[in-house]
Amino acid sequence: MKLQTLSVISALMMSTAATAGELTIYTSYEEDEAAAFLDLAREAMPDVEMNMLRLSQGDLVARIIAEQGNPQHDLLWGFAASAIVNPQIEKTLEPYAPDGVKQIPAQFRSPEDKWFAVSGYMAAFCVNNERLKDKGLEMPTSWADLTDPAFKGEVVMPNPASSGTGYIQISSLLQMMGEEDGWAFLDKLDKNVAQYIKSGSKPCHAASAGEYVVGASYDMRAIKNINEGYPITMVIPSEGSGNELEANALVASSDNKEDAKRFLDWTVTPEAATAYGKWKAIVTMPGGEKPQEFLDAGLPQDTSDVLHPTDFAAAAEDRTAIISEWEKRYER
Structure with a gap:
């Protein structure tokens, strides 16, 4: 089922994470920016069905901890760095270093490659x-x-x-x-x-x-x-x-790790960095200029x-x- 809304989805009730060719993504990005980023990801990976659950950070932390014995998602995307290092959450993650991740300064990445932050x-x-x-x-x-x-x-x-x-x-x-x-x-x-x-x-x-x-x-x-x-x-x-950093990570229990890794690879592409720059004051990837409207507003x-x-x-x-x-x- 292809989701069109940023709400709790019936697919999350399945006993396992997304099947091959389908990803379930948990995010705390704001609804408008999450929708904009997801549209671009879908264009980059049209062969993959992407289901997204967007919740406020505290609610999402509680959900992930409650599901830690049987995670229902493949990816964390735009998830607070101050929460992703929680041992109950970090233990559900699998190290992965996307192509291009080393362009992100080391202070914005896990030393064990458990997560990396692209925005904040x-x-x-x-x-x-x-x-x-x-x-x-x-x-x-x-x-x-x-x-x-x-x-x-x-x-x-x-x-x-x-x-x-x-x-x-x-x-x-x-x-x-x-x-x-x-x-x-x-x-x-x-x-x-x-x-x-x-x-x-x-x-x-x-x-x-x-x-x-x-x-x-x-x-x-x-x-x-x-x-x-x-x-x-x-x-x-x-x-x-x-301030807070927004991190991405691979969930160890994912049934579709190849597509999950492709998604994480996409999150560090120049295309993604350009999109972050239109929505985020803090972008950890090099290059790009802040929009004039950001500066005019006082940033x-x-x-x-x-x-x-x-x-x-x-x-x-x-x-x-x-x-x-x-x-x-x-x-x-």
Whole structure:
């Protein structure tokens, strides 16, 4: 059955992964970018039927761990580096080095060839210019600014239990400040947060619609909403932007490894890199220029200048403890 939607699919209920000539792919790419990338992959491999399940990062992590005794997928695609190094997930993967993968710098690849990251994203605020003015507020430039009592009830954030964007925001703040000071800061920030939303993109949509002044989201959602005409400004927090890499990997139990490897080979081609560059602020493959619309929206030419040096292994190791503590303190 050829799938046309990015939803839970009946093929995932089969007792084994996809049969020969068919791939089942799990992804956490946003729906619009996942659809665009998949269309290109299908053009490159028209002989292979591609079924895709797209879920928010937290939900996909939980699904993969629940299925680890009998994985239902052939590939991980656009999956958080901070999650793929989880031992419960990494043990389901088989080493594979696609043709061309060595063009990706070593820090963006597993030393054992269990995974490689081709793209990424970073934390950014979507600030509604009109609501900001109506409320008489100054443009925030940092996470610290969002703790000002003037922003009470005007900030929305992703829920880190379900959203990869939300988790990397919380994890990076704790890495920046240290555990004690980090949780104290989050206590102050929580006083101004109106709600925590399941998706990483929805806080930006809520701010874009004028429901709140600030939606803590990520770079490309802000850029796309600006280009669609919403009255928002993208703000990259001055403390340094927490960021996430999006990794690809071969699942060891796949029944169609040859086609799965062909797919992974395609993900490091110049064609794929060009596509990533149209959707992603962080592209690990060399070459290409950022679209002018990205720069016009406020993205720096060199994003390394604004990124906080995220420790992905620590983010993965601490995830359960961080989520548990966050839920105890802030879940509503």
